[in-house]
C-alpha cells in the first residue's frame with residue numbers, strides 16, 4: 219500500500235489559489251470568453267459570479283462547437299451568446315480538506331478539479347500538472 | 360524507491376496507437392484544422408505528413424492566437440493560413456522502448472507525448488490520462 223508513503227500530500231499545498239486562477243464571469247459573452255482563453259493560453263477556465271461562486275466551466279471546444287454551422291463556423295454569433303448558455307455546469311468539485319487520493323481519481327478524467335468552500339466560493343484549482351510533478355518527485359526518491 | 364514496484368509499466372502497453380490518434384496533415388489550412396479539433400473535441404493534435412511522420416502539434420490556442428487582430432478575431436484569415444505556419448514544431452517525442460519514467464517526466468509539462476520510431480513515423484501517443492489511471496490503480500493496491 220504505497221499511499222501511506224504519500225500521506226504528506228495535501229490538496230491545500232498543491233492547489234493553485236483562486237487569486238491566480240483565470241476565470242470568466244456569469245453574463246460575459248462568448249467573444250469575451252474566447253478572448254480570455256486565447257490571451258491566457260488556457261483551453262478551459264471556471265465561470266464565477268460576482269461573489270466568486272463557481273457555476274461551471276467554459277472551454278474553447280464548447281464555444282467552437284456552439285457556433286459550428288452546417289456550412290461554416292458562424293463567428294458572428296459569439297457576441298450574442300452568453301457563457302451560461304454554453305458552459306459545462308457539471309463541474310467536479312472538492313473541498314480543501316478532502317483526501318488527495320480523491321483528487322487523483324478525479325483528474326483521471328478531468329484536466330483540473332475546482333476546490334470550493336461550503337458556500338460554493340472558489341478557493342483554488344487542483345491540476346494534473348501539480349499531481350504529476352508531486353508523484354514523479356516521490357517516485358524518484 | 361517505489362519505482363521498482365511500478366516496473367510492469369511500459370509505454371507500449373499504455374500508449375494510444377497511431378490508428379486511434381486524430382491528426383491533421385501538412386498542407387491543411389487552419390480552417391480545416393479548427394474543424395478537426397472542434398469535431399473530435401481535442402484541443403491539440405499531431406501534424407503528420409503523407410508518410411505519417413510527425414512534424415508538429417496544432418492547437419486551438421495557436422490557431423486563435425494567430426488570428427487575434429488589434430480590433431477583433433479575424434476569422435476570415437483561417438482559410439489562407441496553413442498548419443505549418445502556426446504549429447508548434449518543438450514536439451516532445453519518445454521511442455516505444457524508452458523507460459516509462461521518462462514519459463512521466465515529460466507529461467508534467469505536456470498533456471501528451473508523441474511516440475515515434477527511428478524514421479519519425481508516429482506510432483502512438485502517451486497521455487496524462489493513461490499514466491494517471493495507472494498510477495492511481497497501483498496506489499490503490
Ligand SMILES: Nc1ncnc2c1ncn2[C@@H]1O[C@@H]2COP(=O)(O)O[C@H]3[C@@H](O)[C@H](n4cnc5c(N)ncnc54)O[C@@H]3COP(=O)(O)O[C@H]2[C@H]1O
Pocket residue numbers: 234238239240241258259260261262263264329330343345346347348402467468469470
Ligand atoms: N500559461 C501556461 N504556462 C505554463 N504551462 C501551461 C500554460 N498554459 C497551459 N500550460 C500547460 O498545458 C497544460 C494544459 O493546459 P490547458 O489550458 O489545456 O488546461 C488547463 C486549464 O484549463 C486549467 N488551468 C491551469 N492553470 C490555470 C489557471 N491559472 N487559471 C485557470 N485555469 C487554469 O487547468 C488545466 C490543466 O492545467 P495543467 O497545469 O495541468 O496543464 C497545463 C500546463 O501543463
Ligand SMILES: Nc1ncnc2c1ncn2[C@@H]1O[C@@H]2COP(=O)(O)O[C@H]3[C@@H](O)[C@H](n4cnc5c(N)ncnc54)O[C@@H]3COP(=O)(O)O[C@H]2[C@H]1O
Pocket residue numbers: 261326327328329375379380381382399400401402403404405470471484486487488489
Ligand atoms: N473525446 C474524448 N473522450 C474522452 N475524454 C476526453 C475526450 N476529449 C478530451 N478528453 C479528456 O480531456 C482531457 C484533455 O483533452 P485535450 O484535448 O485538451 O488534450 C488531449 C489531446 O490534445 C491529446 N489526445 C488525447 N487523445 C487523443 C487522440 N485519440 N487523438 C489525438 N489527440 C489526442 O492528448 C491530450 C491529453 O489527453 P488526455 O486523455 O490525457 O486528457 C483528455 C481526456 O481526459
